[in-house]
Structures are given as structure tokens and as C-alpha cells.
Amino acid sequence: MQGAMTGRVALVTGASRGIGAAVVRRLAAEGAEIVAIARTQGALEDLDDEVRAAGGKPLVLVPEDLRDFDVIDKVAAAIFQRWGRLDALIGNAGVIGGGLSPVPHHAPDDWNEAFAVNVTANWRLIRACDPLLRMADSGRAVFTTSGVTRGVHPYWGPYAASKAALETMVKTWAAEVANTTGLRINLIDPGVVATRLRAIAFPGEDQDKLAQPDDVAAAFVALCRPDCVQHGDVIVVRP
Numbered sequence: 001m002q003g004a005m006t007g008r009v010a011l012v013t014g015a016s017r018g019i020g021a022a023v024v025r026r027l028a029a030e031g032a033e034i035v036a037i038a039r040t041q042g043a044l045e046d047l048d049d050e051v052r053a054a055g056g057k058p059l060v061l062v063p064e065d066l067r068d069f070d071v072i073d074k075v076a077a078a079i080f081q082r083w084g085r086l087d088a089l090i091g092n093a094g095v096i097g098g099g100l101s102p103v104p105h106h107a108p109d110d111w112n113e114a115f116a117v118n119v120t121a122n123w124r125l126i127r128a129c130d131p132l133l134r135m136a137d138s139g140r141a142v143f144t145t146s147g148v149t150r151g152v153h154p155y156w157g158p159y160a161a162s163k164a165a166l167e168t169m170v171k172t173w174a175a176e177v178a179n180t181t182g183l184r185i186n187l188i189d190p191g192v193v194a195t196r197l198r199a200i201a202f203p204g205e206d207q208d209k210l211a212q213p214d215d216v217a218a219a220f221v222a223l224c225r226p227d228c229v230q231h232g233d234v235i236v237v238r239p
Contacts, residue, residue, distance in 0.1 A: 031056075
């Protein structure tokens with residue numbers, strides 16, 4: 001396939017389902033070579049089959065848990081050895097922290113998981129991939145945030161707090177590189193989308209009536225293109 005991402009290398013987390021899988025499909029359709037990280041190997045293999053059947057390049061599958069932070073450093077080292085750069089980083093993996101509950105009722109493990117996946121894993125990605133993105137001619141990074149970071153949303157405590165921390169961290173990184181590199185770093189708030197995370201929060205909801213992951217994937221890919229000029233922004237997508 002030929003497209004705006006032909007010859008470019010992208011890393012996508014949370015790639016096996018939902019928004020992550022939709023972004024992988026869209027990037028593949030634009031010609032990208034993709035490193036796909038997710039915990040579920042079978043789902044990654046199914047996605048790889050789908051991409052190949054559509055004419056895309058075979059995915060590099062990494063069936064690992066991002067809470068094993070050393071894996072992130074190993075993946076970055078492997079990307080450097082194979083390509084010598086990274087053109088696009090899409091930090092999409094996220095967890096809701098056990099579901100909706102009053103702040104005092106959340107289990108410590110759920111709180112810790114929310115911050116480990118939503119914040120610390122993304123910091124480790126930034127730390128490991130910043131040099132690789134600088135080696136690209138037009139390095140791009142995109143992270144998935146949420147509308148719960150704005151205003152007050154009862155029962156969303158761990159998720160809202162961790163996504164707010166993610167936003168601050170990413171905006172800070174963007175400000176630090178604004179005048180010294182060609183990197184373009186942004187966040188996307190995709191709105192209410194039919195994902196597993198949404199199903200955990202609202203188990204009785206009819207997801208067929210919601211926006212679908214494919215409806216928001218194009219916005220992520222637009223921020224990965226070499227002609228993207230936006231930087232340090234939160235892009236709100238409401239398909």
C-alpha cells in the first residue's frame with residue numbers, strides 16, 4: 001500500500017482491540033510499518049492477519065504487558081537496531097482502574113494499575129522513544145486522553161486523575177521540545193467510543209449506538225503524518 005505513512009515506522013500501544021486496532025488498520029492502509037503492543041497475543045495475531053489480507057505490511061507483534069516497564073526499553077532498542085529511528089509513537093493503551101466507584105472505595109491495586117498503565121508506562125515510552133523520534137525527519141507522538149480530565153466527574157477517580165497526569169506530562173514534554181526539534185506531540189480526546197473500557201464503565205450500554213473506533217482512527221493518523229503542524233494540543237474528536 002502507498003500513502004502518507006509509506007516508509008514510516010509507527011509504534012502503537014493497546015493495539016489489539018478498540019481504538020488501538022483501528023489506528024493500526026488505518027496506519028497500515030497508509031503504508032506504515034507498525035510495531036503493535038498489547039497483552040493479548042491471539043488478538044494481535046488476528047489483527048496481523050486482517051492487515052495482511054488488506055494488503056498492508058506484516059505487523060511486528062509485541063504481546064507484552066506495559067506494566068513490565070523494562071519491556072518498553074527492549075522494544076525501543078529493537079526499533080533502533082532494525083530501523084534506526086521511530087516516526088510515530090501512539091500511546092493508546094489505557095485502563096479504567098476497576099470501573100466506576102467512589103474514590104474511597106477503589107482497591108489499591110486498581111488505583112496502582114491506572115497510574116502504571118495510563119501514566120508511568122507512557123512516561124517510560126517517552127523516555128525510551130524520545131531519542132528515536134529525534135532521529136526521524138518528522139517525529140510524531142500522539143496520546144489518548146479523555147474528557148473526564150475537564151470538569152468534575154464523580155466515580156471516575158483513578159481514571160480521571162491518571163489521565164489528567166498524562167495530559168500534564170505530555171504537554172510539558174511538548175513545551176520542552178517546541179523550539180529545539182521538529183517533533184510534533186499532541187493528545188486526542190476521542191469522546192464516547194464503543195470500546196472495552198467504555199463497556200466496563202457502562203456494562204448495560206448498547207455500544208452499537210456509540211461512535212465506533214474506526215470513526216476516530218483518522219484523527220490519530222492525521223497527527224502522525226509528516227505534514228502535521230499541530231503541537232502541544234488536546235484535539236477533541238466528536239464523530
